[in-house]
Amino acid sequence: MTTNQPPSPHDTPAPLGDRTAKTPVIAFLGTGRMGSPMAENLARSGFGLRVWNRTSSRAATLAEHGAFVARTPAEAVQGAGILITMLADGPATERAANGPDGFLPRCPGLVWVQMATVGARWSARLAVTAARHGVTFVDAPVSGSQAPARTGQLIILASGPDRVHDMLTPVFGALGRTTVWLGPAGDGTRAKLVLNTWLVDLVETTAEALSFTGRLGLDPASIVALLQSSPLGSPYAVQKATTMLAGDFTAAFALKHAVKDAELAVQAAYGIGTHLPLTEALLPRWRHTAVEHADDDLSAVYITA
Structure with missing residues (x-):
């Protein structure tokens, strides 16, 4: 399901069947130097977008591009079919997932695309946590700096189950010039x-x-x-x-x-x-x-x- 308008913060989460749509709503957590231009490219490509950042002012400008700015990670994933995390490191990502306002307990059936560089140990740990909550984990860090992030020219080092490749192809196409699928989750990291x-x-x-x-x-x-x-x-x-x-x-x-x-x-x-x-x-x-x-x-x- 594609929408050009951000959903209301009080919308009920989409039913599981809606999560299999070709262009589901995307929740994007982490709108820093890399995350902000990546999220902006998704919004410009027509994806419904819900964003969250620990420092909310860094996410506010994305509202100008039609994104809904959430107050918590849990609120960001409401109605989303895909979640992208681009946070500082493994501990920050885990807090967003499992903290008091974490997203994991609220989103069985979600496809979680972890795109930050968190290291092999944290990638494996987050994958186990995702599986425990019925969430599909995709490990897809990016190669490239701020300029490629702004122009959608990143190289995406993707790894995860074959069944999500088609769903993620248009998403990765909005973010990068090349996506390389490397095998099971963890190989990207x-x-x-x-x-x-x-x-x-x-x-x-x-x-x-x-x-x-x-x-x-x-x-x-x-x-x-x-x-x-x-x-x-x-x-x-x-x-x-x-x-x-x-x-x-x-x-x-x-x-x-x-x-x-x-x-x-x-x-x-x-x-x-x-x-x-x-x-x-x-x-x-x-x-x-x-x-x-x-x-x-x-x-x-x-x-x-």
């Missing part, structure tokens, strides 16, 4: 941990190389130009190198979130009896840099390289 390990190691290498260049008495900009003309210089590394040299640390991917994701990757490695030596080595300095630059872009690690 595992893939995201690998990608983020690659990302933070690449940014650290870029920062170290530029610092090393300067200490050798060379012009770092000339090295960036050289890398740009070489297979060694990936577009992402060259972009970050350019912002580092410009001293422009406007957040695309905040350092505090990069630190969190690197820590999640290290924890996952420990959990399977292995190590990530490069990532483990960069974390102490990244944590130190984040004391003053937590909300800056992760490229701010160049300051202390």
Whole structure:
């Protein structure tokens, strides 16, 4: 069922049969830097949308796009067929699910799409909790920063049961340019941990190389130009190198979130009896840099390289 008008906060929840419609109402929890543009893209695509954020003012602007702003997670899921969570971390997601105003006790039959990066342990824990309440759990973190979130160009690393693929295809189509289905729920998070390990190691290498260049008495900009003309210089590394040299640390991917994701990757490695030596080595300095630059872009690690 598609609707262009937000439902009343006093609407009764839709019956289970309505939850199987091709374009059900979507509840979206977590309208921060990534969640807000994602929710806006869903509203613009014609989905009925109910949103909630712990700081309600961050969700208020979505009302201008036809979304109903709920007071609690439980209120947000009323009448929804799909729930998307894009909250800060695993504990915040669990509080929204099981807290005093949590959504889980109110929504048997719901399809819960968990799109934040919460780590392997939390993803598994949330999946078990969802199953206990008769909720279908889909693990679908995204790859991309704020700009792709705004333009609907995210890469969605989806994992979950085959039966929900068709229902979620138009939803993911409004949020990203590519959706990759990776297998059972949990595989999306595992893939995201690998990608983020690659990302933070690449940014650290870029920062170290530029610092090393300067200490050798060379012009770092000339090295960036050289890398740009070489297979060694990936577009992402060259972009970050350019912002580092410009001293422009406007957040695309905040350092505090990069630190969190690197820590999640290290924890996952420990959990399977292995190590990530490069990532483990960069974390102490990244944590130190984040004391003053937590909300800056992760490229701010160049300051202390």
